[in-house]
Amino acid sequence: xxxxxxxxxxxxxxxxxxxxxxxxxxxxxxxxxxxxxxxxxxxxxxxxxxxxxxxxxxxxxxxxxxxxxxxxxxxxxxxxxxxxxxxxxxxxxxxxxxxxxxxxxxxxxxxxxxxxxxxxxxxxxxxxxxxxxxxxxxxxxxxxxxxxxxxxxxxxxxxxxxxxxxxxxxxxxxxxxxxxxxxxxxxxxxxxxxxxxxxxxxxxxxxxxxxxxxxxxxxxxxxxxxxxxxxxxxxxxxxxxxxxxxxxxxxxxxxxxxxxxxxxxxxxxxxxxxxxxxxxxxxxxxxxxxxxxxxxxxxxxxxxxxxxxxxxxxxxxxxxxxxxxxxxxxxxxxxxxxxxxxxxxx
Amino acid sequence: xxxxxxxxxxxxxxxxxxxxxxxxxxxxxxxxxxxxxxxxxxxxxxxxxxxxxxxxxxxxxxxxxxxxxxxxxxxxxxxxxxxxxxxxxxxxxxxxxxxxxxxxxxxxxxxxxxxxxxxxxxxxxxxxxxxxxxxxxxxxxxxxxxxxxxxxxxxxxxxxxxxxxxxxxxxxxxxxxxxxxxxxxxxxxxxxxxxxxxxxxxxxxxxxxxxxxxxxxxxxxxxxxxxxxxxxxxxxxxxxxxxxxxxxxxxxxxxxxxxxxxxxxxxxxxxxxxxxxxxxxxxxxxxxxxxxxxxxxxxxxxxxxxxxxxxxxxxxxxxxxxxxxxxxxxxxxxxxxxxxxxxxxxxxxxxxxxxxxxxxxxxxxxxxxxxxxxxxxxxxxxxxxxxxxxxxxxxxxxxxxxxxxxxxxxxxxxxxxxxxxxxxxxxxxxxxxxxxxxxxxxxxxxxxxxxxxxxxxxxxxxxxxxxxxxxxxxxxxxxxxxxxxxxxxxxxxxxxxxxxxxxxxxxxxxxxxxxxxxxxxxxxx
Numbered sequence: 001x002x003x004x005x006x007x008x009x010x011x012x013x014x015x016x017x018x019x020x021x022x023x024x025x026x027x028x029x030x031x032x033x034x035x036x037x038x039x040x041x042x043x044x045x046x047x048x049x050x051x052x053x054x055x056x057x058x059x060x061x062x063x064x065x066x067x068x069x070x071x072x073x074x075x076x077x078x079x080x081x082x083x084x085x086x087x088x089x090x091x092x093x094x095x096x097x098x099x100x101x102x103x104x105x106x107x108x109x110x111x112x113x114x115x116x117x118x119x120x121x122x123x124x125x126x127x128x129x130x131x132x133x134x135x136x137x138x139x140x141x142x143x144x145x146x147x148x149x150x151x152x153x154x155x156x157x158x159x160x161x162x163x164x165x166x167x168x169x170x171x172x173x174x175x176x177x178x179x180x181x182x183x184x185x186x187x188x189x190x191x192x193x194x195x196x197x198x199x200x201x202x203x204x205x206x207x208x209x210x211x212x213x214x215x216x217x218x219x220x221x222x223x224x225x226x227x228x229x230x231x232x233x234x235x236x237x238x239x240x241x242x243x244x245x246x247x248x249x250x251x252x253x254x255x256x257x258x259x260x261x262x263x264x265x266x267x268x269x270x271x272x273x274x275x276x277x278x279x280x281x282x283x284x285x286x287x288x289x290x291x292x293x294x295x296x297x298x299x300x301x302x303x304x305x306x307x308x309x310x311x312x313x314x315x316x317x318x319x320x321x322x323x324x325x326x327x328x329x330x331x332x333x334x335x336x337x338x339x340x341x342x343x344x345x346x
Numbered sequence: 347x348x349x350x351x352x353x354x355x356x357x358x359x360x361x362x363x364x365x366x367x368x369x370x371x372x373x374x375x376x377x378x379x380x381x382x383x384x385x386x387x388x389x390x391x392x393x394x395x396x397x398x399x400x401x402x403x404x405x406x407x408x409x410x411x412x413x414x415x416x417x418x419x420x421x422x423x424x425x426x427x428x429x430x431x432x433x434x435x436x437x438x439x440x441x442x443x444x445x446x447x448x449x450x451x452x453x454x455x456x457x458x459x460x461x462x463x464x465x466x467x468x469x470x471x472x473x474x475x476x477x478x479x480x481x482x483x484x485x486x487x488x489x490x491x492x493x494x495x496x497x498x499x500x501x502x503x504x505x506x507x508x509x510x511x512x513x514x515x516x517x518x519x520x521x522x523x524x525x526x527x528x529x530x531x532x533x534x535x536x537x538x539x540x541x542x543x544x545x546x547x548x549x550x551x552x553x554x555x556x557x558x559x560x561x562x563x564x565x566x567x568x569x570x571x572x573x574x575x576x577x578x579x580x581x582x583x584x585x586x587x588x589x590x591x592x593x594x595x596x597x598x599x600x601x602x603x604x605x606x607x608x609x610x611x612x613x614x615x616x617x618x619x620x621x622x623x624x625x626x627x628x629x630x631x632x633x634x635x636x637x638x639x640x641x642x643x644x645x646x647x648x649x650x651x652x653x654x655x656x657x658x659x660x661x662x663x664x665x666x667x668x669x670x671x672x673x674x675x676x677x678x679x680x681x682x683x684x685x686x687x688x689x690x691x692x693x694x695x696x697x698x699x700x701x702x703x704x705x706x707x708x709x710x711x712x713x714x715x716x717x718x719x720x721x722x723x724x725x726x727x728x729x730x731x732x733x734x735x736x737x738x739x740x741x742x743x744x745x746x747x748x749x750x751x752x753x754x755x756x757x758x759x760x761x762x763x764x765x766x767x768x769x770x771x772x773x774x775x776x777x778x779x780x781x782x783x784x785x786x787x788x789x790x791x792x793x794x795x796x797x798x799x800x801x802x803x804x805x806x807x808x809x810x811x812x813x814x815x816x817x818x819x820x821x822x823x824x825x826x827x828x829x830x831x832x833x834x835x836x837x838x839x840x841x842x843x844x845x846x847x848x849x850x851x852x853x854x855x856x857x858x859x860x861x862x863x864x865x866x867x868x869x870x871x
Binding site for chain 1 (some may be wrong): 568570578579580586727730731734735741742820821825826836
């Protein structure tokens with residue numbers, strides 16, 4: 001009896017399925033037409049934290065009269081979103097904290113090559129090799145150490161020295177953090193997969209304490225939970241600004257992946273319908289005012305010539321970042337993640 | 347399954363065919379998830395080359411093993427805790443029984459990523475437990491960390507259905523058995539448990555599917571389940587094929603779980619009809635009472651105490667609480683609309699699934715449960731791809747986000763609606779039809795007034811799970827639209843946990859009200 005019912009209904013059911021698929025979209029389309037259609041706004045996908053950059057973006061709006069619509073999320077997620085959206089993205093500009101996210105979007109062919117005069121503003125080595133994004137501020141990998149108990153002269157000079165058993169149980173890392181993974185990716189590009197695997201095994205053998213974030217590592221140094229940790233250079237500085245003081249001090253590594261200086265950067269989506277406004281935004285981030293903002297508010301290195309860096313940091317020229325096309329980091333980031341997991345650190 | 351359908355078919359099916367509009371609404375509930383998902387599969391099948399390689403890699407086998415082990419363990423512990431707590435709060439005279447009814451259900455409102463964060467900060471050498479007691483406890487992580495977090499996050503699913511069933515099930519048999527001298531344990535094992543089986547299976551199904559789809563707990567505990575690896579693939583790899591292949595394997599796992607549940611259902615007996623009986627409580631000895639109370643206290647400590655203590659300690663470290671009214675409004679808007687959409691769609695869908703049993707309705711129901719098991723990151727990115735191409739202004743609109751929520755969580759609404767409708771004698775609806783009322787009039791005048799309470803409970807469940815939802819919200823929200831869950835996430839992601847505390851506590855506070863109503867409402871029955 002049920003079978004009969006089935007059989008008799010079958011002719012009907014295809015049309016039924018088709019109609020039922022279209023119906024909700026029709027209904028939604030009606031709702032949507034009511035709320036779509038923004039004209040003069042520039043849509044920014046920002047992987048940079050709202051609390052940090054919102055004041056800067058407000059200034060952009062007042063200075064240029066261009067309204068911004070900013071979608072905040074982490075850079076990796078925004079890169080994944082942009083890759084799914086492809087040419088249909090509502091975004092005009094991608095403002096990210098790391099070269100790997102920008103590189104992933106660039107590799108997919110979604111970023112517009114930037115004009116020569118924009119590229120020339122930025123120090124060489126801090127932009128995409130093919131000019132699809134530019135660095136807007138620099139952040140160096142460092143060892144943050146407890147200045148109460150450690151003498152910087154006794155600290156490792158490079159990442160390789162960290163596998164010395166003398167450091168067992170004294171180190172903190174943030175293995176899921178994008179900057180940490182990027183430095184592992186840099187090591188793969190510089191020294192090869194095997195050497196990186198060996199290094200990670202050496203680190204794991206030293207039983208580091210693992211933390212979810214760089215900022216927590218710096219807090220752990222103050223609480224004497226660890227003696228030193230691998231972070232980006234601005235974390236001790238921002239902690240000092242946030243809580244008044246910190247015992248964590250920066251120790252810059254020499255050579256190799258440990259000396260990686262990674263830019264936060266910006267690129268223009270090929271799908272933009274307002275290249276001029278998008279370029280205005282990019283130029284604004286490279287303007288003296290914005291560069292000074294990065295120096296004083298986020299404690300980063302300026303990347304535009306003529307803007308003075310913080311006197312509390314060693315000169316950018318004195319650092320020894322490895323010679324890499326930073327967009328290439330995106331290509332080995334998944335391998336870096338695999339290796340970190342393999343070593344038992346994730 | 348076929349056996350089950352036949353049994354139910356004889357009992358409750360209306361033999362006239364279902365009106366087309368019912369199918370349209372029920373089918374529409376599947377569209378927001380399945381159409382983008384299918385589009386993604388087509389894209390991968392036509393574009394990627396590594397699909398077969400991914401599938402056969404040892405990694406897939408390892409992930410499958412991990413995920414199945416975790417799901418089995420969570421289902422077992424969540425069922426045990428859920429049934430035990432339900433029995434204690436419905437059949438005994440424990441002190442503070444009414445309070446316990448609410449307390450035990452409350453962890454449902456805590457997102458699994460908050461539970462996991464709290465457990466991580468509570469356990470370990472420098473954790474809250476070590477600080478408070480001086481006892482060294484191991485760090486929470488890996489398999490057991492994920493298991494603990496997910497058990498806490500999911501046992502209320504079993505507890506809620508088991509407690510509702512225990513209140514419904516007539517006690518005559520239990521009283522007779524006890525009168526004949528059977529121990530409480532024997533009564534529980536031989537009489538209560540078999541009758542509970544269908545509802546516990548339904549709750550355990552939600553637990554299993556939730557565990558399959560969960561991302562927050564497994565990623566914070568660093569346990570390699572499908573969802574965590576799928577996310578890492580999306581984030582790190584340029585080729586999306588592996589992520590899509592893993593998502594398909596996960597769908598297969600979900601279908602297997604459904605099949606297992608259907609089999610257990612077909613062997614299950616039906617509950618005895620409700621016979622109002624004087625509620626004799628199971629007498630417990632002093633020691634049993636103490637043990638039972640201690641067990642509930644331990645449960646509450648883990649499931650509520652640790653998360654709330656962790657949040658309060660973060661809040662204390664932060665020293666101030668910013669109330670983000672915009673995020674509260676965003677959370678309430680999204681969750682209320684999702685609950686409402688699910689409520690409306692569940693009416694005809696429940697009728698189809700219960701009153702027009704056929705192979706087609708069985709697949710409709712299965713599909714709805716599969717949506718519940720899909721990792722939200724996969725759903726979210728598939729919708730991003732589809733909507734940004736084909737839906738124009740709908741992309742990143744509140745309307746689209748709400749229908750995706752409602753679809754993903756539709757199983758919760760349908761489950762509640764179905765349970766309510768199964769208790770309604772079909773002869774009432776048949777009489778209405780026999781007296782010349784059309785299907786729509788019968789639905790609105792007879793069926794809905796009889797099942798709306800059950801449907802409402804389902805809608806509240808959808809509301810509560812939407813409140814905690816994260817990946818879909820992050821991917822599909824209108825630009826500038828904030829929710830409390832997004833606040834928790836962005837604070838925990840960008841800065842110190844301390845800033846996550848205020849929105850997390852607000853999330854609990856806002857969710858606790860409907861949760862309280864949900865548990866006390868069902869208590870009245």
